[in-house]
Amino acid sequence: MVRLVNYAALIVVASSLAWLLAAVTLDPRANYAGRTPAPAVAVVDAALSEANLNDKDPLLDRYLTWVSGMARGDFGRTWDGAGVGADLAERAGVTLRLVTAGLAVGALLGVAVGTLAAVGHRGWFDRLSGGVVFLLLAVPAVVLANVLIIGAVWFNDTTGTRFLMVSGEFTDGGPLDRLRHVVLPALTLALPLAAIVSRYHRSAMLDVLNADYVRTARAKGLSRRKVVVRHALRTALIPTTTYLTFTFGALLVGATITETVFGWHGLGQRLISAIVTSDVNTVAGITAIAAVALVLCAAVAEVLQRMLNPGRPR
Amino acid sequence: MIDVKDLSVSFGTTPAVRDLSFSVARGEILGLIGESGSGKSATALALMGLLPRTATTSGSILLDGEELTTASEKRLTALRGRAMAIVFQDPLQAFTPVHRVGAQIAEAVRAHQRVPRRTAARRAVELLDLVGIRDPHQRARSYPHEFSGGMRQRALIAMAIANNPGLLIADEPTTALDVTVQAHILDVLKTAQRETGAAVLLITHDLSVVARAADRVHVLKGGGTVETGPVEEVLRAPREPYTRRLVAAMEAGDRPAAPRPVRTVLEVRDLVRHHPGVKAVDGVSFDLRSGETLGLVGESGSGKTTLLMEIMALARPQRGRITVLGRDTAHVSRRDRRRIRRDLQIVFQDPSSSLDPRMTVGAIVAEPLTTHGRSPARVPELLAQVGLPAEYAARHPAHLSGGQRQRVAIARAVALDPEVLVLDEPVSALDPTIRAEIITLLEKLRAERGLSYLFVAHDLPLIRRIADRVAVMYRGRIAEIGPAHQIFAAPAHPYTRALLRASPLRDDDPVIAAGCRFRPRCPLYAELPAAPRSRCATEEPEITGDSGAACHHHPGEAP
Numbered sequence: 001m002v003r004l005v006n007y008a009a010l011i012v013v014a015s016s017l018a019w020l021l022a023a024v025t026l027d028p029r030a031n032y033a034g035r036t037p038a039p040a041v042a043v044v045d046a047a048l049s050e051a052n053l054n055d056k057d058p059l060l061d062r063y064l065t066w067v068s069g070m071a072r073g074d075f076g077r078t079w080d081g082a083g084v085g086a087d088l089a090e091r092a093g094v095t096l097r098l099v100t101a102g103l104a105v106g107a108l109l110g111v112a113v114g115t116l117a118a119v120g121h122r123g124w125f126d127r128l129s130g131g132v133v134f135l136l137l138a139v140p141a142v143v144l145a146n147v148l149i150i151g152a153v154w155f156n157d158t159t160g161t162r163f164l165m166v167s168g169e170f171t172d173g174g175p176l177d178r179l180r181h182v183v184l185p186a187l188t189l190a191l192p193l194a195a196i197v198s199r200y201h202r203s204a205m206l207d208v209l210n211a212d213y214v215r216t217a218r219a220k221g222l223s224r225r226k227v228v229v230r231h232a233l234r235t236a237l238i239p240t241t242t243y244l245t246f247t248f249g250a251l252l253v254g255a256t257i258t259e260t261v262f263g264w265h266g267l268g269q270r271l272i273s274a275i276v277t278s279d280v281n282t283v284a285g286i287t288a289i290a291a292v293a294l295v296l297c298a299a300v301a302e303v304l305q306r307m308l309n310p311g312r313p314r
Numbered sequence: 315m316i317d318v319k320d321l322s323v324s325f326g327t328t329p330a331v332r333d334l335s336f337s338v339a340r341g342e343i344l345g346l347i348g349e350s351g352s353g354k355s356a357t358a359l360a361l362m363g364l365l366p367r368t369a370t371t372s373g374s375i376l377l378d379g380e381e382l383t384t385a386s387e388k389r390l391t392a393l394r395g396r397a398m399a400i401v402f403q404d405p406l407q408a409f410t411p412v413h414r415v416g417a418q419i420a421e422a423v424r425a426h427q428r429v430p431r432r433t434a435a436r437r438a439v440e441l442l443d444l445v446g447i448r449d450p451h452q453r454a455r456s457y458p459h460e461f462s463g464g465m466r467q468r469a470l471i472a473m474a475i476a477n478n479p480g481l482l483i484a485d486e487p488t489t490a491l492d493v494t495v496q497a498h499i500l501d502v503l504k505t506a507q508r509e510t511g512a513a514v515l516l517i518t519h520d521l522s523v524v525a526r527a528a529d530r531v532h533v534l535k536g537g538g539t540v541e542t543g544p545v546e547e548v549l550r551a552p553r554e555p556y557t558r559r560l561v562a563a564m565e566a567g568d569r570p571a572a573p574r575p576v577r578t579v580l581e582v583r584d585l586v587r588h589h590p591g592v593k594a595v596d597g598v599s600f601d602l603r604s605g606e607t608l609g610l611v612g613e614s615g616s617g618k619t620t621l622l623m624e625i626m627a628l629a630r631p632q633r634g635r636i637t638v639l640g641r642d643t644a645h646v647s648r649r650d651r652r653r654i655r656r657d658l659q660i661v662f663q664d665p666s667s668s669l670d671p672r673m674t675v676g677a678i679v680a681e682p683l684t685t686h687g688r689s690p691a692r693v694p695e696l697l698a699q700v701g702l703p704a705e706y707a708a709r710h711p712a713h714l715s716g717g718q719r720q721r722v723a724i725a726r727a728v729a730l731d732p733e734v735l736v737l738d739e740p741v742s743a744l745d746p747t748i749r750a751e752i753i754t755l756l757e758k759l760r761a762e763r764g765l766s767y768l769f770v771a772h773d774l775p776l777i778r779r780i781a782d783r784v785a786v787m788y789r790g791r792i793a794e795i796g797p798a799h800q801i802f803a804a805p806a807h808p809y810t811r812a813l814l815r816a817s818p819l820r821d822d823d824p825v826i827a828a829g830c831r832f833r834p835r836c837p838l839y840a841e842l843p844a845a846p847r848s849r850c851a852t853e854e855p856e857i858t859g860d861s862g863a864a865c866h867h868h869p870g871e872a873p
């Protein structure tokens with residue numbers, strides 16, 4: 001209960017600070033500056049006030065208007081009068097699908113690679129995967145995305161199909177169609193994530209593989225594979241899961257480059273464009289969504305920890 | 315059953331076991347005794363085929379006629395847990411924390427027997443029952459952290475005998491446990507041995523464990539055999555000097571009785587420290603006089619460490635009063651507290667974690683001096699006093715042995731010429747012969763400097779040797795306190811008696827809300843008629859007079 005109140009307070013404070021920062025530093029009026037003929041000042045003021053963006057209105061009044069709107073679920077308007085809420089809802093869905101796919105693939109790949117690397121500690125797979133991880137982390141997302149696109153084009157050309165799609169979320173909306181679109185952006189997110197997760201999970205596994213209970217499990221006469229999966233992997237997943245859960249929250253607004261390259265109209269992309277057009281309400285709205293997401297992730301992490309780790313002191 | 319010939323194990327170029335030969339027959343218990351580094355555990359792992367890949371093995375291990383050193387991993391996997399099983403030392407770490415105890419035992423059953431899950435689960439409950447776990451149905455569904463140390467050790471034994479192995483290896487099965495619980499575990503181990511008829515290899519550094527449980531003993535030193543023979547014979551007339559030292563370390567004489575000094579240096583009155591849900595210290599009173607040593611004994615969880623930390627905090631306690639060198643800790647200024655700290659120093663149990671690994675020995679010993687504005691010029695002199703060469707000042711703790719590290723910790727503690735030294739299990743992490751050296755050092759320092767010791771230990775012969783007075787703690791209270799010779803010669807409290815005789819006591823008894831807290835385990839209470847019993851159930855016994863036992867029915871007390 002106390003935790004719920006804390007979470008709620010955290011969301012309110014984070015969103016308010018984001019709004020405040022955006023309201024003070026962004027200048028929506030600049031959107032009208034380059035127009036010919038220049039619109040009358042009164043007209044601009046009226047339009048800006050209509051969207052609660054007029055820097056001539058007192059800051060506190062604007063803030064109260066925004067907060068009371070948010071409390072009713074109204075995210076406000078952009079400078080040109082479009083509703084923020086509906087736009088963000090749609091984009092949140094897009095990002096959620098993208099990030100879920102990327103995280104699922106990244107987590108599975110990372111955990112698998114990390115486990116195998118730890119089991120063959122200092123063996124060829126450990127060294128190889130370590131090198132590939134280093135490479136992946138050194139390559140910027142935009143380069144990785146383009147390399148994947150080149151690879152996909154080559155794949156399509158050699159197979160003579162148009163299986164892998166490089167732009168947009170769907171064409172006709174069928175499940176296979178969506179899959180064809182999601183492969184490349186999901187991989188762009190998943191590969192660097194898997195790289196980090198594999199290292200993270202590898203060290204968690206190494207800790208666990210030397211634990212006495214792993215030795216006990218072997219002494220029972222379990223096969224090596226059963227020992228690794230049931231005793232070592234299962235325990236090492238505890239810290240890895242926490243890492244993954246929070247990464248999910250961070251990715252929701254952090255997949256900007258992937259979204260932009262592959263033409264997925266998601267939150268990260270919108271955040272950047274909103275800053276360019278000085279849409280205070282959109283920036284604050286996205287931050288609020290990110291805050292809620294992060295808090296949800298914390299709650300999910302908590303639940304997962306309880307499930308995975310019955311012995312944890314509360 | 316098992317026949318080991320000329321077994322040698324080495325890690326890289328370091329030999330761990332050298333030309334070791336022994337055999338254990340079905341139904342026999344062989345004690346393998348030696349200090350850390352003597353190759354005991356490497357031997358156990360070699361038998362199980364669980365040595366790390368970096369180890370090289372030569373010689374022969376025949377289990378029921380089958381050669382193990384050349385057996386394939388697949389064959390070893392089939393043998394492990396079925397033909398041979400092992401009980402490891404640290405029961406806290408030996409169970410996977412995220413699986414239920416019952417499931418882990420059932421897993422051992424199903425590793426070798428093609429039985430349905432339900433049958434295996436039922437067998438797990440039976441096994442828990444066999445090793446004396448109360449309420450085994452319920453307990454099978456518990457997680458390892460919900461078990462006490464003794465219960466975990468019993469559960470480990472249950473798991474080891476799940477498939478009726480021919481050879482049962484117990485590697486330091488009681489080291490992490492309290493004396494009374496140790497005795498109980500050894501009984502359980504014997505029961506398990508009787509049930510399975512297995513050959514048992516009992517590995518330990520504790521001669522009393524061998525004396526209690528083994529038929530024959532095999533003494534190891536530096537990877538090789540020193541002496542071997544039937545237990546009574548070796549203990550009665552050890553031939554080798556090394557064995558003689560081990561036996562001598564087990565037996566210790568009393569300290570001569572002397573009148574108590576007059577000046578009180580530390581006084582604790584009705585001290586209370588409750589953590590949420592745990593009454594860690596629950597009304598403790600004692601005093602320590604100048605030049606005196608008070609031995610504090612009690613099982614883990616009895617509140618010894620909490621008591622020490624309350625004293626060392628030099629702050630206002632939750633309830634009660636602590637007076638150090640005449641100053642009530644509830645009413646001292648920051649400056650006075652600093653001054654008292656100079657006179658009240660502590661030595662911890664594990665010198666490998668109580669010394670900063672990044673500091674040199676010289677810097678560690680100099681730190682208290684410079685902190686209190688004194689010159690570090692005394693460091694070589696202090697090192698000499700604890701028996702370390704002056705050039706050790708430049709070394710790091712990692713390059714010292716355990717005993718040498720503890721010497722550094724002692725030098726650090728006495729650097730400021732304190733009056734009172736608090737010693738929290740200062741030798742329990744050390745091997746028996748090293749232990750004796752450190753105790754001799756502490757006795758020398760006490761005689762030279764007139765130090766007062768508050769000495770916590772669970773090793774009773776040790777307390778008998780070093781302490782003038784003894785306080786026995788039980789679940790947050792002092793069960794009995796008095797002069798050492800009196801406590802050891804004529805213990806009044808039933809708990810003290812159980813401790814001294816190492817009588818088996820279980821460690822999974824319920825916590826008592828009212829009346830005597832020792833009641834559920836008390837052998838005396840079990841035999842009492844109903845009328846005097848009721849007093850135990852309703853009234854918390856207090857210590858009466860200057861020395862005595864907190865028991866309604868001890869011999870000095872009218873029934």
